[in-house]
Amino acid sequence: MSAQSTTKPDAGQPATDYRPRHSGFVSAASHLGTAGQPAPELTRKRRSRNREGLEAGRRSTRTLLWIILAAALVVYGFPFVYLVLTSFKTPIDTIAVPPTILPREWTLENYTSALGRSGVLASMINSVQTAVISTLLSLVLAVPAAYGITRYKTPSGQVFIMAALVTRMVPPVAIGIPLASMMASAGLADTPIALAIAHTTISLPLSIWLMASFFEAVPRDLEEAATVDGCSRLGALWRVVIPVVSGGIAVTAIFAFLASWNEFLFALLMTAVRSQTTPVVIANFQTQFGLDWGSMTALAAVFSIPVILLTLLLQRKIVAGMTLGAVKG
Template sequence: MSIAETRPTGGGTTGGNSAGELPHRPRHTGVVPAGPNNGQEAPTTAGNNRRRRHHAEGLEAGKRSTRTLLWILLAAAMVLYAFPFLYLLFTSFKTPIDTIAVPPTILPREWTLENYTNALGRSGVLASFINSAQTAIISTLLSLVLAVPAAYGITRYKTPSGRVFIMAALVTRMVPPVAIGIPLASMMATAGLADTPIALSIAHTTISLPLSIWLMSSFFEAVPQDLEEAATVDGCSRLGALWRVVIPVVSGGIAVTAIFAFLASWNEFLFALLMTAIRSQTTPVVIANFQTQFGLDWGSMTALAAVYSIPVILLTLLLQRKIVAGMTLGAVKG
């Protein structure tokens, strides 16, 4: 059924629209138009028109108020979600005494960039950014390389062991991170990988992999098997069909999964705390270091946190279209 067919024909009998055309609504002049059949039928037609017009205007008004309400709700939700980040951002521009004001203030009384120079000038900050990027990229690649074939196998072959595997993959998410963090740190040290981004990336992959497999499974489920069969008929191997046909279709889903895996690693703190030292310390640990036994440097901490969030915001904006496409991919099954 087309959109035109489902639309109410607001013009009614006097509108004279042909099927398939958008309905025409006559301008309301307040005067019944004169015509050749302006005899007995005229009052009835005018009355119908008026009733329809009122009905249409009522619907429009209803739509408008619903839309306004939705906008208000959306704005409230935006404020609610954005407030913590905005507060962090404003705090990063406050003077030291302003950051600890009692009662707290939202906007700085005096704007300063000193916190940024302090935070970025601190030794090890640049290195920690590079380490965070290295770790997050390696962890994301590892997650995708492992999750895509795993999810594909599970959804396409639908074996009992696959079902057990996908449930078992969640086990690492059910255990408190510290319970696996300490043994992992010991294992990495034994393997000679102590204090390296690779060790931390592997640890981060244990967090992001289960989620990646689940996400990718739902995306693969949404791809009709007919597509692959058609590709196979055209001479593609199973892997060829996966690479040439399925992967492009789920590229939005892969982007979503990559974003989640990247974020999980980029923001992770506990494993980084347990497994990194001089060479591979990541920025979340450096940010936490602004809280010491002697006090908390709110200004520098929030400045570094604000700078650290920029790459993630940019990445999300750049991949926005893919993310939206990916999010709706799993929702519509062919």
């Protein structure tokens, strides 16, 4: 449709009287913005309001997230803070009713009493040995298993991962006694290696699942380029893939180490005196009047220090592993 018509003037009509006739919608469009504000100004105001609304929504979401994080910090952090504060209380303060958060009198008596007991230092050495052996076993088994599952796509691979994770649902007490009996039959009773093997059965399924997620995030083009340069499959894994997923290995190692470091039931069932770990020793802090809360909290606070230091040392690797996609929601 033509927006403008150009009709010739009649004969004898002056040329100056000729005016082009506009169609209705063009004429209306030419007058937009004459009443009120111009159209560009209205558009700018709408965009400004939209930006303000989006920014307000982001601020509200950010505030809500900070509130949730603060609540989680209180829920998870307060018990540890209370444990540390209790370790500085006198024996009377530890059993006071109602309990107090801050010590009325600060003392180091609980630390000297806990660390001076027979078998405490040996139990901490046993805990370190067991956790390190268990972590190494988990990584040695989980890395090739996860790599094979992710690179050789077969239905049985996914079934294997699901089956491994299902084993995590089995109560530890259901396999603790059979494992203790098997280790005794093999001549490994009351040894750190036996307890480390038992702890590996706990951490291995999760380690395989985590490492499989990490390997999935590594582009296969890197391995193909390495094989073109003459690397074998194992060479590409060792020289190319492992450095890329080093953050994921650190995350997996932390989980495996914590699973062994904090484990209590297997340590109680499979050790006697020679290989007892610190959680079992803490549980045995009893007197004729009941539990020795001061010494228990003091040794528990000391027992937490290696894990905190390990996390701080591997902080960058852990962050790199999280961003690589190992932990999926």
